[in-house]
Each structure stands twice: as structure tokens, then as C-alpha cells.
Amino acid sequence: MRIAIVGTGYVGLVTGTCLAELGHEVTCVDTDAAKILGLKQGVMPIYEPGLAELVAANAAAGRLAFTTELGQAMAGSGAIFIAVGTPARASDGQADLGFVHAAARQIAANATGFALVVTKSTVPVGTGDTIERIIATARPDADLVVVSNPEFLREGTAIADFLKPDRIVVGTEDARARAVMAEIYRPFEDICPVLMTGRRTAELIKYAANAFLATKITFINEMANLCEGVGADIGSVAIGMGLDHRIGRSFLNAGPGYGGSCFPKDTVALLRTAQDHGVTLRLVEDTIAVNDARKRAMARRVVSAAGGTVAGRTIAVLGLTFKPDTDDMREAPSVALIETLQRQGATIRAYDPAGMENAARMLDDVAFLNDPYTCVKDADAVVLMTEWAELTRLDLDRLGSRMRRPVFIDLRNVYAPALLERHGFAHAGIGHPPTATPWTRRGPDRRAALLRTRPDGTERRTGDRRHRAQEAPLPA
Known part of the structure; x- marks a missing residue:
């Protein structure tokens, strides 16, 4: 299946690379042109063991590509994953969904047929409803279904966590969406539970x-x-x-x-x-x-x-x-x-x-x-x-x-x-x-043995002229 990943940070890059490893044709999109250029040249924007090698292998096999053009990535894609940052707001600590909302508007603008909009970013409860409203307002004619698919990746072991997961969680009430998500994760049928929820x-x-x-x-x-x-x-x-x-x-x-x-x-x-x-x-x-x-x-x-x-x-x-x-x-x-x-x-x-x-x-x-x-x-x-x-x-x-x-x-x-x-x-x-x-x-340390204590509680060094000036009071 053709899949687009919006965002090439920690979650987006690992998700896109591992989906390509499963055999899907993946294009990762980012507005940061320098980051995309670096990825095309094999330069990783994050440190994660094994990631550079997996990116190189899947790019060489033609299953993984990088671009700044969302429309190009979405063309023919059955699913568009939103994997942008959701940093805490300084004002109240709640997740800042500005990047998620911007991605939803851009996806709506480039939609050409039926596809899933899959939220991979960690977002508060109800965010899927908001994404749905943004898309409906921007493109009432768009045939897009919003799905929640949270990530459970640990930094340092993210590739193993993705390819050998404890569970996969898919949140949608739409039958078509459940069928598409089941196809994406079919390689895990015998590996872990795939939990379908609201x-x-x-x-x-x-x-x-x-x-x-x-x-x-x-x-x-x-x-x-x-x-x-x-x-x-x-x-x-x-x-x-x-x-x-x-x-x-x-x-x-x-x-x-x-x-x-x-x-x-x-x-x-x-x-x-x-x-x-x-x-x-x-x-x-x-x-x-x-x-x-x-x-x-x-x-x-x-x-x-x-x-x-x-x-x-x-x-x-x-x-x-x-x-x-x-x-x-x-x-x-x-x-x-x-x-x-x-x-x-x-x-x-x-x-x-x-x-x-x-x-x-x-x-x-x-x-x-x-x-x-x-x-x-x-x-x-x-x-x-x-x-x-x-x-x-x-x-x-x-x-x-x-x-x-x-x-x-x-x-x-x-x-x-x-x-x-x-x-x-x-x-x-x-x-x-x-x-x-x-x-x-x-x-x-032999130098420690040179320390002696004066009656007034300060240290002095003996036998080493280089350190005689280094005196400091000892704590009580």
C-alpha cells in the first residue's frame, strides 16, 4: 500500500521507515527542506540505534522516499499518517495541537479520493473529532476518514518496538477504515493483538x-x-x-x-x-x-x-x-x-x-x-x-x-x-x-594521600610543591 507520513521527527521517521520495512511504499513529508535533503543523503535528524541502516536499505529498495511536497506524497496513498510534534504549551501544559491542525488543513487541501487520515501523534482525547471538523470545513467534498493509531515507541528501542510490538491500537468506528488499517498491519496478525476500539x-x-x-x-x-x-x-x-x-x-x-x-x-x-x-x-x-x-x-x-x-x-x-x-x-x-x-x-x-x-x-x-x-x-x-x-x-x-x-x-x-x-x-x-x-x-589516587589536615580545619598538601597553594576548608 502507498502511505504518506506527515512529519519526519522521532515518531514519523521511525514509523515511515518501519512501514517500508513491512513492504509498504512510503513517502515521508516535512516542511523543513534542509532535513529532507539530509535524509535523502542519509543524514539522520535524530539518534536511534539501527535507524540509519534501515532508512538506507529501504530507500535503496525504492520503498522509502522523502519530499517537501505533500500533494506528491498523498497521490495514490491509502493512508496519510499525521506524525508531527505536540509539545506542551507553556501557558498550561496542555498539548499544543497547532502542527496537527495545520497538517489536517493541508491534507484536506490535497485530497483527491478516499483515504484515511491516521493520527500517530500523541494527542488529547477528542482531537480526532477536531481534525474531522477541520477537514469537513475546508473540504466538504473530501472522502477522508480520521483514525487514531497511537504509537508505543521507546527511544533507544523504537525499531524493535515497532517491528515486534506488544499490541497495536486502532481507533475508528468506520468499517472501511478498519479494513484498511487491518491491511496495513496484516504482517502482525500472528505477532500481537490488534485492538480495534472507538x-x-x-x-x-x-x-x-x-x-x-x-x-x-x-x-x-x-x-x-x-x-x-x-x-x-x-x-x-x-x-x-x-x-x-x-x-x-x-x-x-x-x-x-x-x-x-x-x-x-x-x-x-x-x-x-x-x-x-x-x-x-x-x-x-x-x-x-x-x-x-x-x-x-x-x-x-x-x-x-x-x-x-x-x-x-x-x-x-x-x-x-x-x-x-x-x-x-x-x-x-x-x-x-x-x-x-x-x-x-x-x-x-x-x-x-x-x-x-x-x-x-x-x-x-x-x-x-x-x-x-x-x-x-x-x-x-x-x-x-x-x-x-x-x-x-x-x-x-x-x-x-x-x-x-x-x-x-x-x-x-x-x-x-x-x-x-x-x-x-x-x-x-x-x-x-x-x-x-x-x-x-x-x-x-596517590594525590589524595598527600592531603593533610591543619588544626584549623583547612587542608594542605605535603610532598608535592605543585599543589601547596590548593587549600580549601574541609566541611565539619
Whole structure:
């Protein structure tokens, strides 16, 4: 089937490429001429493992094309997918549907026969009705049927999520539309359930799923706080919970709070929709508030591990994106952490395998380094923010030897406390007790052994003339 995709962002590009991989003839459309030119040349506008190779293969096979001309893409297409951005409005947090509405008007203007208008973008309940009205007003003669088909793609695993999905949700009451959508997704008949629902129900399923997962993350983070208070270990608690098949192990990794393009935006949008309809979603309200507070609390955790102050000290941050295998910095917990530490006088050095270019647009006065070992040079503490594969297998001896003080704050619980201690690190993590006095612990760095304490509480170095001038008060 010929299919047009409006929008070549994260959802549109992955959807179009994977539909081409299924054998459909897909044309992706975008108003950004530079982006389209780049895609034709194999330049990806986003980082997603395996995407560049899949785009190249399907373009070479003639199943995937890119254009700025919507009419050209729609010619002969049985379905036009709307996959444009729906960012949160600054005024109230509700989804901004300006791009969706503009796409609907352009589709109506170029319609020539029967086709489906499939909303792939994440949109509030009732958006399909609005799209239908826009099309009817612009082109009363157009034979277009509006369908909801929410995406369930995780950044970093989006291709696998599309090609091996848990479920496919299609929202429409139109028999012709159900037949076309069944044909598009026929390759998945024996792989996963294809749930046919009403259009509003499909729109709500997406928001409900994301809000539940955000709540699950927030719950385990609160349990981590309790573990620290009672002397329990959150890792074992999560395993014990996850072994219950009714709960499951996924999304039970305690950390610095959720971020990214979906959970923060979608939970707020769901809350606004409920408020518009006079419904109270207290659990979602609390999830949003607790998560926002947790991001700020992570900076206090770093300050505590650094002896009560970071003023005049250098903090190395490893991992910036909200999760590994993406370059997405939207709502990343690292941003709140870094900005808070900077306000308290810290100097920040940072490294991320893919996110530094985007991070540089959001953060000022941060030194971005090309590898983790350069990043931690002369640092007073290192913070692990994102569990990239390369950051889960660091050479801890090498890392500690380059630091001024071997203090490791692991906000993803990647490294066992006992392992960090064996390598000479004072440590703090999530959901287990930190080292009692992390700032005074000394590790494998020989320079740390040169530190001596004066009676007045200041440090001096002995045996190394180069560092005699580097004196700072020790915290009480």
C-alpha cells in the first residue's frame, strides 16, 4: 500500500521507515527542506540505534522516499499518517495541537479520493473529532476518514518496538477504515493483538499507559527513599516486587526521576484533559509533583555526598540524556541537577556518548569532554546520571586515579556499593545507605594521600610543591 507520513521527527521517521520495512511504499513529508535533503543523503535528524541502516536499505529498495511536497506524497496513498510534534504549551501544559491542525488543513487541501487520515501523534482525547471538523470545513467534498493509531515507541528501542510490538491500537468506528488499517498491519496478525476500539478510547489508551508507567517509576523512587530511611536495599525490594507477575519487573529501577519527550508532557496533558471534564486525577497530580521534586532532590544528594558544599569544587557528570541510546535531552534530570549545582558554586564537567550537542543548547558554562576519563580529571566527585552501556563498565581504578577525590554518586545504581568501596571510592546511591563520611574517604589516587589536615580545619598538601597553594576548608 502507498502511505504518506506527515512529519519526519522521532515518531514519523521511525514509523515511515518501519512501514517500508513491512513492504509498504512510503513517502515521508516535512516542511523543513534542509532535513529532507539530509535524509535523502542519509543524514539522520535524530539518534536511534539501527535507524540509519534501515532508512538506507529501504530507500535503496525504492520503498522509502522523502519530499517537501505533500500533494506528491498523498497521490495514490491509502493512508496519510499525521506524525508531527505536540509539545506542551507553556501557558498550561496542555498539548499544543497547532502542527496537527495545520497538517489536517493541508491534507484536506490535497485530497483527491478516499483515504484515511491516521493520527500517530500523541494527542488529547477528542482531537480526532477536531481534525474531522477541520477537514469537513475546508473540504466538504473530501472522502477522508480520521483514525487514531497511537504509537508505543521507546527511544533507544523504537525499531524493535515497532517491528515486534506488544499490541497495536486502532481507533475508528468506520468499517472501511478498519479494513484498511487491518491491511496495513496484516504482517502482525500472528505477532500481537490488534485492538480495534472507538477513536476516543484509542486516544486515551496512550495517555493512560504513559501515566501508569510514570506512576510506577515514581512509586519505586519513593520506596527507595524509604529503604534509605529503614536500612533496606531497593534493588532487592524491586526484584521481590517484580517477581509477582501482576506487577512485573519493568519500570522498577529507582533513579533520579523520569524525563524525556513523553512522560512529563503526557501526564500533564492527561491531567489537563481530566480537569476540562471535571474529573480529578489525584494520583497523576501526585506523580507529577513527586517527580519534579525528586529531580531537585538529586542535587542535594550530590551536595551531601560532597561533604555539605560544592562551592568552588568540580563535579563530573557522566550521562546527560534522560535515558541511554538516545540524544534526547527533553526534561532530562541532568539539566535540573547541573543548574542547581552551578547555582551553589560548582564547576561542571560533563560527558555523554550522544547527547552533548543537544545539551550544549540547554546548559551554559559546562565543559563537555570527549570521554569519561578526561571528564573526571581533577574532579572532586563524579555523578553517574545515565546508564549508557559504556558507562556501566568503567575502569574504576583508572577513573579514581584521575580524580582529586574519589567520590562516586551513582544515581542509577549501576555499581554495587561493595565494588565501589573495593576500588577506593566513597559512594552514595539510590535506595541504600551511603558511605558514612564520603568526603573524607580516600581512594587509590596517590594525590589524595598527600592531603593533610591543619588544626584549623583547612587542608594542605605535603610532598608535592605543585599543589601547596590548593587549600580549601574541609566541611565539619
